[in-house]
Amino acid sequence: MVFLTGDLGFNALEPLKEAMGERFINAGVAEQNMITVAAALAAQDLEVWIYSIAPFMYARPFEQIRNDICFHHLPVKLIGNGGGYGYGVMGPTHHAIDDYGALLTLPDMAAFVPTFDEDVEAVVEMAGLGDGPAYLRMGRGEPPPGWHVPSFRPWRELTTGGGPTVIGVGPVAGTYIGCFDAMPAELRPNLWVVGALPVEQNPIPEKLLATLDSHPRLVVVEEHVRQGSFASELLLSLSERGCPPKRFSHLCARAHNYGRYGSQKFLRAQSGLDPTTMLSALATI
Amino acid sequence: MTQVLSPTLSPVASDGSALQTKTTTSRRPVCANDVRVAQRRLLKMHYESGVGHIGGNLSSLDSMLVVFHDYLREKDQFFLSKGHSAGALYTTLWSLGRLKDHDLESFHRDDTLLAGHPPAAGIPEITFATGSLGHGVSLSAGTALAFQLKRSDARVVCLTSDGEWQEGSTWEGLIFASHHRLNNLTILVDHNGLQGFGSTTDIASMSPLWQRLQGFDVDVHVIDGHDASAIRSALFFPSERLKVVVLRTVKGHGVSFMENEMKWHYLPLTAELYQQAIDEISSP
Numbered sequence: 001m002v003f004l005t006g007d008l009g010f011n012a013l014e015p016l017k018e019a020m021g022e023r024f025i026n027a028g029v030a031e032q033n034m035i036t037v038a039a040a041l042a043a044q045d046l047e048v049w050i051y052s053i054a055p056f057m058y059a060r061p062f063e064q065i066r067n068d069i070c071f072h073h074l075p076v077k078l079i080g081n082g083g084g085y086g087y088g089v090m091g092p093t094h095h096a097i098d099d100y101g102a103l104l105t106l107p108d109m110a111a112f113v114p115t116f117d118e119d120v121e122a123v124v125e126m127a128g129l130g131d132g133p134a135y136l137r138m139g140r141g142e143p144p145p146g147w148h149v150p151s152f153r154p155w156r157e158l159t160t161g162g163g164p165t166v167i168g169v170g171p172v173a174g175t176y177i178g179c180f181d182a183m184p185a186e187l188r189p190n191l192w193v194v195g196a197l198p199v200e201q202n203p204i205p206e207k208l209l210a211t212l213d214s215h216p217r218l219v220v221v222e223e224h225v226r227q228g229s230f231a232s233e234l235l236l237s238l239s240e241r242g243c244p245p246k247r248f249s250h251l252c253a254r255a256h257n258y259g260r261y262g263s264q265k266f267l268r269a270q271s272g273l274d275p276t277t278m279l280s281a282l283a284t285i
Numbered sequence: 286m287t288q289v290l291s292p293t294l295s296p297v298a299s300d301g302s303a304l305q306t307k308t309t310t311s312r313r314p315v316c317a318n319d320v321r322v323a324q325r326r327l328l329k330m331h332y333e334s335g336v337g338h339i340g341g342n343l344s345s346l347d348s349m350l351v352v353f354h355d356y357l358r359e360k361d362q363f364f365l366s367k368g369h370s371a372g373a374l375y376t377t378l379w380s381l382g383r384l385k386d387h388d389l390e391s392f393h394r395d396d397t398l399l400a401g402h403p404p405a406a407g408i409p410e411i412t413f414a415t416g417s418l419g420h421g422v423s424l425s426a427g428t429a430l431a432f433q434l435k436r437s438d439a440r441v442v443c444l445t446s447d448g449e450w451q452e453g454s455t456w457e458g459l460i461f462a463s464h465h466r467l468n469n470l471t472i473l474v475d476h477n478g479l480q481g482f483g484s485t486t487d488i489a490s491m492s493p494l495w496q497r498l499q500g501f502d503v504d505v506h507v508i509d510g511h512d513a514s515a516i517r518s519a520l521f522f523p524s525e526r527l528k529v530v531v532l533r534t535v536k537g538h539g540v541s542f543m544e545n546e547m548k549w550h551y552l553p554l555t556a557e558l559y560q561q562a563i564d565e566i567s568s569p
Contacts (some may be wrong), residue, residue, distance in 0.1 A: 002434065023434065028464075033423045033457035040427025043412055044435065063417060064454070068424065069407045070413050 006031050008050035008081075013051070020199035034062040038076045039059070039068035047128070052135060053087065054080030054096035058103055069133050070106040076133050083113065083170070084223030084253065085136030085267040095161050095267075097253035098139060098211020104198050111197040113170030114152065116141035119195060122152035126196070139171040141254040144178040154196035155205050161188025163219035164247075164285055165208070166192050169230045172223050172273055179275045189219070189282060199233045211242065217285050221273060226252050249281045315513045323350055324539050324566045326389070327376040332559040333360040334393040336401065340549035342373040344477040344510070344534040345444060349377040351516040352442050352473070357395040362412060364426050366421020367446035367475060368402035375399050412447045416451070419452030421445055422472060426462040427441055429470035440469040442520075448480030451489045461529045463501045471520060471528045475510065477536040480549045495531045510534035539566050
């Protein structure tokens with residue numbers, strides 16, 4: 001195994017560096033080179049993991065990911081920390097709200113979006129077992145205090161009730177658990193979270209399909225722009241099955257730059273991804 | 286009729302030892318006649334397929350012939366970063382017997398393996414699709430690093446264009462390869478001085494490029510890129526660090542009306558010009 005970092009990981013990767021010795025490589029501030037070097041290492045049958053913050057992982061070196069990794073089906077694993085608005089007040093250059101949409105246009109690419117901190121180990125194992133390239137969009141898990149985190153699976157049901165269905169991508173889904181649990185059971189949404197993409201590689205569970213069939217009101221929420229969104233692929237998949245939702249609402253990242261800066265929570269609210277906006281969407285769908 | 290380079294003598298390293306090259310039979314070093322045979326086959330392929338990019342193929346053909354015939358062994362790797370010289374690479378593989386005439390006859394046609402730029406799969410000697418400039422140095426650096434990590438003595442050669450050094454990623458690759466002291470890697474620069482829409486000095490001058498390269502922790506050689514003996518000497522020159530060999534070449538080398546003419550980056554050959562080119566190359 002070889003681990004490369006794009007000069008990031010202070011106060012986090014030191015133990016890994018110590019453990020891996022010469023196979024821990026700080027490739028410097030040169031993401032294009034890092035990606036291509038990783039592809040070449042993988043072509044020589046080395047297991048290769050790369051780390052950077054999410055916005056630097058896919059945007060600058062997109063051509064290198066496409067040409068050198070994906071065109072050759074090389075199993076390089078890309079770890080991008082701080083997906084979505086994770087780097088908040090650092091500004092729009094540090095946001096990654098178009099990451100998995102862009103990357104999933106590439107051949108054989110898989111994307112993982114762990115929802116809770118407890119998911120990381122399983123996601124790393126699952127991504128490592130795959131024989132193709134993978135992108136891991138890392139973020140901060142936000143379950144309510146004391147809430148039991150179910151084991152990672154590509155699709156998980158987090159709350160159940162008689163209300164509409166909500167499907168979230170990654171950590172943002174966890175921010176709704178508290179307010180959903182406080183709702184009467186007959187109104188409470190069925191909250192699902194998806195942590196592995198694309199949908200065609202991670203089929204929609206039969207239970208979810210049955211719920212959508214009997215209660216065809218659906219809200220999809222994701223910290224990602226509308227273009228190239230999970231919602232787009234989900235609706236295509238449901239339409240091809242002949243069961244598109246009768247009522248649908250999409251909450252997504254609305255802008256790279258709002259002119260005023262703030263935390264991830266602030267930016268989620270600006271985009272209408274906060275629990276208050278979610279409850280409004282549920283009331284009107 | 287298929288013409289191959291004469292397999293008579295073994296290539297010899299600078300230390301006098303015989304080498305096992307990409308060829309499966311012992312061969313003598315590449316000579317001027319071998320280059321002419323390959324030039325003619327290259328022109329025939331491009332003429333029959335109506336494909337341009339001839340100028341940069343002729344400037345780099347000599348070096349590819351020497352690299353493959355005289356330097357590389359089975360375990361070694363070559364990267365054609367200037368993928369638009371795929372024709373010279375295919376012709377070199379033909380001269381080794383790795384591609385056949387019928388392969389070259391499919392060049393640039395429907396259902397071919399021989400695309401206008403090196404393909405992603407299907408030819409063992411080509412491990413990565415290239416064609417977008419600025420990838421080869423990093424590909425070769427990663428491969429050289431992998432060989433070192435695996436304690437292999439395999440070596441890597443990468444051929445870049447000169448215009449390609451305007452790509453920032455090429456410098457990223459050089460910095461990485463230099464820092465890691467990849468002495469199993471040799472980077473060749475086909476320094477023909479012409480790029481897509483002008484001369485390298487007119488468009489984004491770094492002239493002389495080799496002085497820029499000498500600013501790094503690398504061994505830089507500047508040689509005649511059409512002198513097979515000089516290319517061999519540079520390849521085998523012992524080095525404890527990354528080696529960069531600047532090949533001073535002529536775009537369209539060997540064909541008088543193509544030499545140093547930018548338009549031959551693009552133009553295909555007419556029947557008359559093809560015959561003129563063949564006649565020129567046939568005369569030693």
